Amino acid sequence: MGADDSPYRATFAQCICVAETDAEAERLYGPHVSYFFNRCLHVYPGFADALRYRTIKTIQAGFLNQLSRANLGNAATLSWQELIELGYIVAGSPETVRQRMEELINGLRVGNIICLFQLGNMPTEKTCHSSELFARKVMPHLKRIWKDYDGDERWLSSFTWYRTPLRPTDQQFVLPISE
Secondary structure: OOOOOOHHHOEEEEEEEEOOOHHHHHHHHHHHHHHHHHHHOOOOHHHHOOOOOOOHHHHHHOOOHHHOHHHHOHHHHOOHHHHHHOOOEEEEOHHHHHHHHHHHHHHHOOOEEEEEOOOOOOOHHHHHHHHHHHHHHHHHHHOOOOHHHOOOOHHHOOOOHHHOOOOOOOHHHOOOOOO
16 A cells, blocks of 8 residues: 555566577577586575565565575576476577566566576577577567556666766777677
């Protein structure tokens, strides 16, 4: 009652791997996801489950449980399918990824998603392939989930950089995107 229920007040980060089919996603990205969870995810548990990081509602709902102290070390032992089922990654065909992302967005009631396409030792070509498929075949379906909140930019009010064009001296640090 009286609380701001805008989904754009929340942000969620998700590892995402998109390919033409579910099987191709496992073939293309499986080794890199395995490398990431076996070699790169060494986080002190105290940092992953910091004070005020989760609410009572998210704990009760079981969201974000992959960040719990007990589960941080277990990710390395999980299969591709278990990583998907437990929410560590969202992976598969554009349709599979779209369905899972809709479940996450609606279940968590978030309007901002940080998409993590590059994991571990994944080469640039595979990262670009996944992000391009996501942009062309998944994102258009997700953009209209919270259509009742279109134009809600209150969360950006403390940022000025997002509307400020680069100065000529800053442009030297922008990396060109090759096609």
